[in-house]
Amino acid sequence: MDTSTDIANALDHDIAALKAKAADFDARHQLIEKVTWPQGVRIAVNFTADFDAMLLRRLFNEPPSQLAKGEFGGRVGIWRLIELFDSHKIKATIFTPGRICELYPRAVKAASESGHEIADHMWEHQVPKDPELERDHLRKAKDAIEKLTGKRPMGTRSWHTRELLLEEGFVYNSHDTLDALPHYVSGPDGSKPLLNLPFHYAIDDAMFFSFAWLNTENQAQRMMDPDHVEEIWWAAFLQQYQQGGYLNICMHPFVSGRALRIAMLDRLINRMKELPGVWFPTCEQVARHVLATHPAR
Numbered sequence: 001m002d003t004s005t006d007i008a009n010a011l012d013h014d015i016a017a018l019k020a021k022a023a024d025f026d027a028r029h030q031l032i033e034k035v036t037w038p039q040g041v042r043i044a045v046n047f048t049a050d051f052d053a054m055l056l057r058r059l060f061n062e063p064p065s066q067l068a069k070g071e072f073g074g075r076v077g078i079w080r081l082i083e084l085f086d087s088h089k090i091k092a093t094i095f096t097p098g099r100i101c102e103l104y105p106r107a108v109k110a111a112s113e114s115g116h117e118i119a120d121h122m123w124e125h126q127v128p129k130d131p132e133l134e135r136d137h138l139r140k141a142k143d144a145i146e147k148l149t150g151k152r153p154m155g156t157r158s159w160h161t162r163e164l165l166l167e168e169g170f171v172y173n174s175h176d177t178l179d180a181l182p183h184y185v186s187g188p189d190g191s192k193p194l195l196n197l198p199f200h201y202a203i204d205d206a207m208f209f210s211f212a213w214l215n216t217e218n219q220a221q222r223m224m225d226p227d228h229v230e231e232i233w234w235a236a237f238l239q240q241y242q243q244g245g246y247l248n249i250c251m252h253p254f255v256s257g258r259a260l261r262i263a264m265l266d267r268l269i270n271r272m273k274e275l276p277g278v279w280f281p282t283c284e285q286v287a288r289h290v291l292a293t294h295p296a297r
């Protein structure tokens, strides 16, 4: 048996499989090389908060102390975030599981009344595999938000299937991270594209401040100094600012709602506001702008 030929054949096979994957990826994604923002705008900054509260903790079957941490997000953290954004006249997007409308209706309503966008974050923070059940979950979440705020959610941060989201009238997802700019994701044949507003774990509070995340060991804890995180996020902002780009800052009320982190966000926003051409819209505003000015092919 000729081992070197076998290895060469196996490599050829791997390369062919990788090429097929790359071709499939190309067919399913439409990137936008340069986004043109409204007159005078250099960068669009989306402040987004995933209002998971203890729902996510429960789903992971975490111990009671973790449930309490989630509870803090619903009782205190969300209110501090609303106050912070209101004080800066920033319209944020709150991705809200349907169940959260039952658990913390006052907070969701208050956020909506302050002009923040309430968007979908699944019914119970998970997407059922059965298509009928999936549709049922999405509709329930949509209805719960609409009942509370009087507005139908137009966006989502979820694993819901693209076809279903389009059928149910959603105009964007904010989930995938494959490009720094908004882009379109479609089927393998290029059909039915849906706009994605990317966020990245590098700008996600949970990656920096998660203590006892999923019962991790002490050495795996991430409890960073807010000043240090401020500098990392500021550098990410400046990089996008210089090239006229986009930044989506992902927060969780139970993580960012802590006092020192709110103070850090306040400083970060003040620094951003010192530069000209910084736009703080909701995700829906960004989506509507991109859909109108950079439609999918």
Ligand SMILES: [Zn+2]
Residues within 6 Å of the ligand: 050, 052, 056, 121, 125
């Ligand atoms: Zn979540």
